[in-house]
Amino acid sequence: MTATQTNLPIDARRIAEIVKGLARITEPDRPYTRRAFTPLFLEGRAFLEEHFRAAGLDTRIDAAGNLIGRRKGRKPALGTIMLGSHSDTVPEGGRFDGIAGVAAALEVARSLADAGIELDHDLEIVDFLAEEVSIFGVSCVGSRGMAGLIPDGWLSRTHDELTLRQGIVEAGGDPSRLPSLKRSDIKAFLELHIEQGPVLEAERLDIGVVTAISGITRIEIIVEGQADHAGTTPMGRRRDALVAASRLVLEIEKLGFAHAAGEGHFTATVGEFEIEPNAANVVPSRARLLIDARAELRSQMEVFISDIEALAARIAEETGVAITPPKVISDNHPTPGDPWVLATLEAACGRVGARHRLMASGAGHDTAWMGRITKAAMIFIPCRDGRSHAPEEWAENDDIALGAAVLFEAVRRLDGQLQEKT
């Protein structure tokens, strides 16, 4: 089914106009690049703001630098339903990651207006600041800000003599008001995003209703061998850090497969690997591995961490090379989608005629932070070959539009049911 086949009041052409308009605002030699805190990002923001205003939204930038368009409800005391995503990209990224969600959210607001539907709640459309890892090395700045969860010290991070604090000011925010930004009026938050994986396309489904955003744990392992002459040290008398580290990598992959065969989404990747002295004629003396592990279920991550500790001890013993106990460098817990909002999204899929499945997200999203302050959930739409964070990233406009129709339907249901719930 496509949006053009339904009778829902979503105008797919307007979604395409936003996506194409933002795609034109890119570093010309490096499509599609519109990183947060750059002049191009602000140009993209100006484009969006113009469209927010043209849609009749009351538009502002909050203290954390998020662009927000508000459509007033009949009973503002009920609070706010919020929809949105992000318009920044990674370097040489795609046209749809984040952008599809902002365009779909805006289209919901316009379609409600076109249909003459007034909601009881205020409806806010948001473009979060700096969802991707930014020039300051940190991500989800805007959504963390809205949740009151920007870590101490972040504002003084610098890049080319610019601080994050100044960057937020340049985006129109006001860091001095961040401590009081944490929103308590948002009653529900929904985000549409491209899947960034191959599942929906392979299964010919329209929508993934996201049960959880996986937690991400990074674990560092240091292997300490001994540097020796590569030509004179007999094979049997070496303490080769790289050989031990290589065994670790292969065993970590096996553990990853074992956990992935379990109940929830799970991945494990050795994404950073360095050796010293990295010279042709020297037996490697040191290796450093950084594991990125992602789990939908916290209990599974805890088992994985202890599996890694046991693995490091075993390989140290078998190889005679010292391996420091694996060190957890960062540890973010999974964010489950709100069960009631998930049920509403599933019902909305049914109403719209979108074929859907439940699935977890392996990538991080603003929704993970919004989930700390409100009932939050997200939906995925298919993307070609699962490609993302690359210029080849592609989502069919009709697929975005059908996702927008699901949001439209979900917002109408939430508007009524949230009142019964409170």
Ligand SMILES: [Zn+2]
């Ligand atoms: Zn994204």
